Amino acid sequence: MKKIIATITIVMLVVLSVLSASAATQINTDEQKVLDALSGSITTSDGSVTIPDSYINQVKQYLLAKEIDATEATTILAKINEAKTVTKTVPGTSFTKVYDNMTSATKNNVIGIAQDAADVAGATLTVNATAKTVTIADSEAGTFVFDLNAIKKTGVSGNAVMAGIASVLLLGAVSYVIFASRKIALGK
Amino acid sequence: MAFFGLPLIFVILAYVIIYFIAEPIITPVSSVFDMITGDTIPDFSQTQNTNDILEISNIADQANIISSAEIKIPRNGDVYATLTIDGAGVNTSVYYGDDNAILRKGVGQYTGSMLPGFGSTTLLGGHVNTYFKGLKNVKVGDVININTTYGAYEYTVTNLKVVDYQDKTAYDLAAAYDNLILYTCYPFGTLGFTAQRYFVYAELTSGPKVKYTTDK
Structure with missing residues (x-):
């Protein structure tokens, strides 16, 4: 019984401290x-x-x-x-x-x-x-x-666009190289 | 299968690996793709919990002065208001803070500016292709409504200006009167970094003043 009361008290204190912390x-x-x-x-x-x-x-x-x-x-x-x-x-x-x-x-x-x-x-x-x-x-x-930086970037980042396009192109290029090398190997 | 399967498996594996590394880069790319190819108007309505934001049908029914002890100061990342500009198609949530994560979800308040009603400048920024897409439609005289968790505020647009993003004269964070400044990137259709910002200036016309000092 004592443990239950102690636990409830602790929980209430935690809840109250959180509540009081969020008030202005x-x-x-x-x-x-x-x-x-x-x-x-x-x-x-x-x-x-x-x-x-x-x-x-x-x-x-x-x-x-x-x-x-x-x-x-x-x-x-x-x-x-x-x-x-x-x-x-x-x-x-x-x-x-x-x-x-x-x-x-x-x-x-x-x-x-x-x-x-x-x-x-x-x-x-x-x-x-x-x-x-x-x-x-x-x-x-x-x-x-x-x-101190009051004004943020609020457009689409150009660097992000270029990096994204580069990623897609790289995937395509590597896939083509593998495809072509396999084709050549089979052709031999 | 050799010609098709192996490259396909490699592509999929590489994509998965690069996705987890480059997700922050890929996200804006896909957004741009959607913007270019989409034939429906995107829905930017918020799904965050805005239950604490007051629904006030008559702004004049509010108390003129409220104490800061009665309100909950938002923490960084909290949604504390909604912002609407009828006629300009702006309807968005307002977050406290303006880091990249916040600006992806809504409009963000610079924490070096004061909350509405606190007697100074409230500076809000939003992305030009999402939450502040309608800012270009705003005209002098338009009404801006900001409903916060502690009161409803109405502002009237007084000026529109294009300014360099590093020009500190574009805003006065020590202003001694309630005013609102919204900004987004300019020119509006530009992809990538822009050095200019489109500023919308508005003055408070209605809303409770927050008394936050114990001085009489």
Whole structure:
């Protein structure tokens, strides 16, 4: 009987946690401070830049799916300031150029700071430097991919068409070669 | 049999192997073939579960303001709305996210843009030969309806423009008012990669505002 009650309790907790995770929240005052800090200018060695609006919007939507308290927000704000201090020594006239101008050590440092900030919120942050995307995986709020590429390919890919046609032609050519070689062999 | 059987078996085996490797490449080819040879209008109606999307008969009956705490923020890959443009033949599901897998199934929202009702720009992209095939028929003044899981929104088209896909001035993701931008590849009949996009701009005329901050 005890085992049955325990099992039912666990199932209910799992269901409730899933349900609560899918509901949205509002952005509270502490979360707004985080957004304000991210929206502000970032000083570089030759001027200042701002974080792209798309990233800010994606952080907003992450914070709508996730609740951060005052203590977590304070730590995250400290991490944001730490990252901003690092970028003061890096030249760049845009956010992406600042990142491109960083040395490997500086990039790793900034990524490490960002990962620490995500960790405070209970999430895991990974950076794909090739695709220029940042992924935040949060067991509560879900997975958010921060992508700077706003406009996607919305036609039929020419490369795909050519590759497909090439595949069909190759099949036909190889089949013909086999057919012809068999015919010649039999003809001998 | 030797002349026919062996090549046929080889073709079949090779096709099966190449199919599993090249399926992502073969799919658009077959779509193009269907587009060229088909003599019936393809059916792009959605089979996904859209039960959560609200059916609102009178858009004016909705509350003017709703709290974000009352709604479910979609996750990447979720269908959260339907989009229709009467007269242009556009009727499609709207997904949150816009990766290749999503764009094969419907119209996708760029996650760096805000959801309808959140007071900023909603940016939606769709393939020119499928879900946004009718975009070329849209005119200034046309009405766009987006029925979401939390409210029904109506937009009026204000502008149409062809822009280079890398032109970031084509959209403002920090806009402080609700607006909708739809885009697809341009020119419409072109196969392969195109550097231009056809943009349809619309402003919100009706729909609940979502209050998502605790500030008064």
